Amino acid sequence: MFFLSRQTVRRHLSLYAGSFVALAVGVFLLGLAATATAATIAYHGPAADYITVNLPHADPPTTARVLLSGEDASGLQVVLSMVGVLSGFITIFVIASTFAFAVASRRREVGLIRLIGATPKQVKRMVLGEALVVALAASLTGAVLAQLVTPLVLAKASYTELAPVKLEAASPWVPLAIAVGAGLVVALLGARSAARRAGKVGAVDALREAALEPPRIGPVRVIFGVLFLAAAIVLLALIRPGTGEAVVPLAMFTPMLLVIALTLLAPLVVPLVSWLWALPLVAWTQVSGRLARSNVVAAPRRSASLAAPILAISAIAGSMVLTLSFAADAATATIRDTVRTPIVVTAPEDSAPLGDRILGTPGVGYADGAVPVRLIRTDRDSAELEDAEGIDPAIATKARAITTLSGDLAGMTGKKVAVSNQVDGHKYRVGDSIDVTFADRTTDRLEVVAILKGAPEVNPPLFMSLDLARRHAPQAGPTRWFVQPAEGVDAATLIKALDERLAGTGADAVPATEWEQEQGEGIRTGNQLGLILLLGPAALYSAIAIANTLLMGSLQRRHEFVTSRLLGATPAQIRRMVLWESSLVGVVAISLGTVITVTVGLLIRHAMTADLSDVPTTVPWATLLGIGSVCLVLAVGSALVPTSFILRRSHPSGAVD
Numbered sequence: 001m002f003f004l005s006r007q008t009v010r011r012h013l014s015l016y017a018g019s020f021v022a023l024a025v026g027v028f029l030l031g032l033a034a035t036a037t038a039a040t041i042a043y044h045g046p047a048a049d050y051i052t053v054n055l056p057h058a059d060p061p062t063t064a065r066v067l068l069s070g071e072d073a074s075g076l077q078v079v080l081s082m083v084g085v086l087s088g089f090i091t092i093f094v095i096a097s098t099f100a101f102a103v104a105s106r107r108r109e110v111g112l113i114r115l116i117g118a119t120p121k122q123v124k125r126m127v128l129g130e131a132l133v134v135a136l137a138a139s140l141t142g143a144v145l146a147q148l149v150t151p152l153v154l155a156k157a158s159y160t161e162l163a164p165v166k167l168e169a170a171s172p173w174v175p176l177a178i179a180v181g182a183g184l185v186v187a188l189l190g191a192r193s194a195a196r197r198a199g200k201v202g203a204v205d206a207l208r209e210a211a212l213e214p215p216r217i218g219p220v221r222v223i224f225g226v227l228f229l230a231a232a233i234v235l236l237a238l239i240r241p242g243t244g245e246a247v248v249p250l251a252m253f254t255p256m257l258l259v260i261a262l263t264l265l266a267p268l269v270v271p272l273v274s275w276l277w278a279l280p281l282v283a284w285t286q287v288s289g290r291l292a293r294s295n296v297v298a299a300p301r302r303s304a305s306l307a308a309p310i311l312a313i314s315a316i317a318g319s320m321v322l323t324l325s326f327a328a329d330a331a332t333a334t335i336r337d338t339v340r341t342p343i344v345v346t347a348p349e350d351s352a353p354l355g356d357r358i359l360g361t362p363g364v365g366y367a368d369g370a371v372p373v374r375l376i377r378t379d380r381d382s383a384e385l386e387d388a389e390g391i392d393p394a395i396a397t398k399a400r401a402i403t404t405l406s407g408d409l410a411g412m413t414g415k416k417v418a419v420s421n422q423v424d425g426h427k428y429r430v431g432d433s434i435d436v437t438f439a440d441r442t443t444d445r446l447e448v449v450a451i452l453k454g455a456p457e458v459n460p461p462l463f464m465s466l467d468l469a470r471r472h473a474p475q476a477g478p479t480r481w482f483v484q485p486a487e488g489v490d491a492a493t494l495i496k497a498l499d500e501r502l503a504g505t506g507a508d509a510v511p512a513t514e515w516e517q518e519q520g521e522g523i524r525t526g527n528q529l530g531l532i533l534l535l536g537p538a539a540l541y542s543a544i545a546i547a548n549t550l551l552m553g554s555l556q557r558r559h560e561f562v563t564s565r566l567l568g569a570t571p572a573q574i575r576r577m578v579l580w581e582s583s584l585v586g587v588v589a590i591s592l593g594t595v596i597t598v599t600v601g602l603l604i605r606h607a608m609t610a611d612l613s614d615v616p617t618t619v620p621w622a623t624l625l626g627i628g629s630v631c632l633v634l635a636v637g638s639a640l641v642p643t644s645f646i647l648r649r650s651h652p653s654g655a656v657d
Helices: 002-011 013-042 074-104 107-115 120-157 173-199 203-207 219-238 244-264 266-285 287-298 300-338 355-359 393-399 466-472 491-501 512-555 558-566 571-609 621-649 652-656
Strands: 050-055 062-067 343-346 364-369 371-378 383-391 404-407 416-420 433-438 443-452 462-465 480-485 508-511
Touching: 002 013, 002 120, 013 074, 013 120, 013 173, 013 512, 050 371, 062 383, 074 120, 074 173, 074 300, 074 512, 107 120, 120 173, 219 244, 219 571, 244 266, 244 300, 244 571, 266 287, 266 300, 266 571, 287 300, 287 571, 300 512, 300 571, 300 621, 343 491, 343 512, 355 364, 355 491, 364 393, 371 462, 371 466, 383 393, 383 466, 393 480, 462 466, 480 491, 491 508, 508 512, 512 621, 558 571, 558 621, 571 621
Parallel strands: 383 462, 416 443
Antiparallel strands: 050 062, 343 480, 343 508, 364 480, 371 383, 371 433, 404 443, 416 462, 433 443
């Protein structure tokens, strides 16, 4: 049977070219993410920057090495992992669509094979064998390309915000083997549905000229569609105030479940939505619009396959763009609500002590200068590097909004800390003890005296007394001061006086509103960088997938176009019909993606801003409209180009061949 599969692939090389390209690009992206991730894992910073901590309560007891400098590649690791997940997700969609087209276009050939005695199981094995042949060639090609491009990617990623170190390529065998294996699994999973459908083709199909699809979809597909939809609704219900930092991962993965559910149920959903969108089109264009609507509604499986890649990228990309924009809005509002003083002084980390100069400036009422401390918080089986600040609670609570949820911040003396409620999933309570290792390699156990409301953009996860901070970080000095003018002193006048007093130190005094705006813009710029890294490869792959799918969908309709010419339709009328048909499929997919984007966006905004006031609303219209426009242009262009080619090369007499 495998020999037969190889022969059929060789005979239909042009038909399987689309599947080969789609899978090779998918494996290339997966392999690139895997080899780059291996490089980040293999990176080891200077030994002096590591601290080894004991985890005696782990099962079995063990140790953990923690990098103190923070100059590691963990940020790039997270991004690459997400790129791999997105690429794999999109690849399954594309492969399923392209194999479905390849099998559908050979329906008559499969009927002939059944006519000469092949059983449904043999046909199914033949199609899976074809998928394996294509997947082997495509996976190896993608893996080789990934290995060739990896040094260039690592050179570009080194010394960036996500990886402020030099990355060297690691051994490629394991990551590339994973990528090739993933490509084979994805190809077989994507071809499984097409193989099962091919096995159901009867011998009588060899004699049929019409290619009408069955009106109903299978119960298994409906059951899985409903299950994925129910799971997505559960995740949507979890995106609410109080979920904490988990709302962002939820906002990322929930659209994927919704896309899977809508794709499985697409033969039921797409015709209905298409009929609604076609109402104005039919009223405007009459014949060509009516034909386009009839083609989309009468071939729900084909329409669903065409719409799948557009739906996937529009829903996932739209949700991520809107989520990160609303997260930046929430962070900006948090910074504004947390800072209470009208002046902020920032200073370099290596600057001389500035406390005496700032407090000695005439007109200063008080100034909150916190001593930064880095420590390792150890738990039962984990060790996390955390930022902490040594503060004077009496002054810090006047300069910043430090909301105590339980306990008393005034009791923060000696070996006691106040902890944000966002640390380690809200698990700490007043009276708990935390094992820590300071940067000076001394260990201690600190008692929790207060639980604070999290404001990560301004307040660190842990506060301690100034004495405890200076004991473990004697050389550290405040890098920012929140300054309150004395009563009757104008803030602008004091800023000018502070600048004169701090001249030559590298410190800078600015209005708090200006500092808050800079922080907000920094968060938004960082989000844009992450968005480009996350969505760039997936968007490029989706663009190829959309063009590939629409191209194959048009090429397999040659006989239909020629028959239409025989019935009297002109090439211009057929092109208009294809134009409206591809536009209708694209609009339906984008509208479903928009529903997912808006739903996730509204929930994420409510979850992030429930306890904030006057939160700005920034909707990146240009980016969202750009995603929709590119998808639509690709869909229409990829359908019209092959149609025009077929019409130029075919004569109506070809319908009787």
